[in-house]
Amino acid sequence: MLTAINLSEVQQQLYEALLDGAATATELSSATGIPSGQVQYTLGSLEKLSLVGRLPTETTQADRFVAVAPDIALEALLAGQEEEIRRTRSHIQMLAARFHASAKERDPVDLVEVVTGHEAVLRRGEQLQRSARNEIRAIDRPPYANKSPQQAHPETAVMPIQIETMQRGIDYRVLYDADGLAEFHTMANDIEECIKLGEQARVMANTPIKMVIADDRLGIIPLRAAPVEFTSIIVVHSSGLLTALCEFFETLWAQALPLSDHLNSPSSSSDAPTPDESRMLALLMTGMPDQAIARQLDISYRTFQRRLHRLMARLGARTRFHLGIHATQRGWISSTSQSPKETS
Numbered sequence: 598m599l600t601a602i603n604l605s606e607v608q609q610q611l612y613e614a615l616l617d618g619a620a621t622a623t624e625l626s627s628a629t630g631i632p633s634g635q636v637q638y639t640l641g642s643l644e645k646l647s648l649v650g651r652l653p654t655e656t657t658q659a660d661r662f663v664a665v666a667p668d669i670a671l672e673a674l675l676a677g678q679e680e681e682i683r684r685t686r687s688h689i690q691m692l693a694a695r696f697h698a699s700a701k702e703r704d705p706v707d708l709v710e711v712v713t714g715h716e717a718v719l720r721r722g723e724q725l726q727r728s729a730r731n732e733i734r735a736i737d738r739p740p741y742a743n744k745s746p747q748q749a750h751p752e753t754a755v756m757p758i759q760i761e762t763m764q765r766g767i768d769y770r771v772l773y774d775a776d777g778l779a780e781f782h783t784m785a786n787d788i789e790e791c792i793k794l795g796e797q798a799r800v801m802a803n804t805p806i807k808m809v810i811a812d813d814r815l816g817i818i819p820l821r822a823a824p825v826e827f828t829s830i831i832v833v834h835s836s837g838l839l840t841a842l843c844e845f846f847e848t849l850w851a852q853a854l855p856l857s858d859h860l861n862s863p864s865s866s867s868d869a870p871t872p873d874e875s876r877m878l879a880l881l882m883t884g885m886p887d888q889a890i891a892r893q894l895d896i897s898y899r900t901f902q903r904r905l906h907r908l909m910a911r912l913g914a915r916t917r918f919h920l921g922i923h924a925t926q927r928g929w930i931s932s933t934s935q936s937p938k939e940t941s
Contacts, residue, residue, distance in 0.1 A: 603678070605639075607635065610629055611639050611640065611643065612648055612649065614628055615663060616667070618663075619662060619663040621659040621661055621662070622636045622659070622660070647670055647673070648670045649665065650662070651663070708833070709831055709832065709833055709834070709836075710831070710834075711829065711830075714828060715826075718828060718829070722809060722817060723758055725811045725817055726811065727762065729762065729767045729811040730767075730812055731768065731812050732767065732768040732770065732811075733768070733770070733771075733810070734770050734771075734808075734809070735769070735772070735810070736771075736774070736804050736807055736849070738804045738806075739776075739777050740807075740826050740827045760791065760794060764794070768795070768797075769796040769797065770799075771788075771796060771797070771798050771799075772798075772799050772846070773788070773804075774802075774803075775801065798855070799850060799854055800853060800855075801852065801853040806818060806819065807827070808846065813835070813840070813843055814835055814839075816832070816839050818842065819831070854919065869929075870924075873894070873904070874904075876893075876894060877890065877901075877904060877905065878908075878929060880893055881917065882921065887905075912927070
């Protein structure tokens with residue numbers, strides 16, 4: 598737990614042993630099983646960090662070491678670490694400003710990078726997420742770079758560091774491909790965990806491309822149009838291309854449905870519209886009034902309402918508008934048909 602302030606495992610073990618009371622190097626070696634020579638060396642390093650002190654003893658007695666109070670010593674180390682991080686972050690911002698200032702004069706080919714290799718792709722994806730200052734936007738669809746023979750069901754495109762990144766205040770908007778969710782349904786646990794932490798998640802059928810964007814500064818898309826494996830990517834820096842990718846994401850996002858609706862809907866493997874449901878949906882697409890639809894179906898208005906509400910519940914739709922979108926995504930009606938108008 599103390600590695601964040603650059604304490605080694607041995608340093609931490611000896612320091613924590615001294616929290617129980619003063620001890621000599623020999624006593625510490627006996628209690629911890631650490632060789633005496635290593636104990637002597639490590640105690641010296643802890644003294645330099647002001648984590649350990651020595652009690653006054655007779656010259657003929659072995660030195661007894663005592664731990665400095667953690668809320669004083671460790672807090673001081675942590676404060677120093679935080680100051681170093683602050684200076685480092687300030688220097689990074691200066692370097693970033695210098696980098697972006699020269700972007701206009703750079704050769705256009707420098708605005709994109711091609712990264713190949715499974716491990717290199719994973720590293721670049723993690724770097725992109727860790728570099729985000731405000732928001733990550735992603736389109737999550739197969740193939741998955743982190744799938745391995747031992748991993749029957751891959752994590753989502755932005756896992757596994759997403760939770761860590763969200764905990765430091767980065768927002769996530771992720772658009773999931775419906776077929777990807779159907780094929781790799783065990784991902785739902787990971788996705789639901791992220792949604793609980795604040796991820797905004799939507800779903801869409803036939804998403805056109807895999808994509809991850811950090812703020813408006815950096816983006817990743819596959820190198821190939823329809824890759825079988827996610828082992829090569831294009832990294833896009835601030836440019837007209839990146840602006841277009843951001844706008845493209847927003848267009849798709851506006852058309853997608855909240856993922857909770859999709860996860861709560863019935864399985865598409867066993868559902869199909871009945872002839873009566875197909876007729877009702879076709880009539881609903883016309884915008885015809887309810888009473889007219891009931892007459893066309895040769896049923897009472899009350900029966901029509903019951904069937905409509907049952908169909909909406911079956912598809913997990915809260916409104917008629919969502920009913921039309923759900924039915925379209927399932928292939929029950931043509932995607933070129935107009936969705937039902939929103940009604941109260």
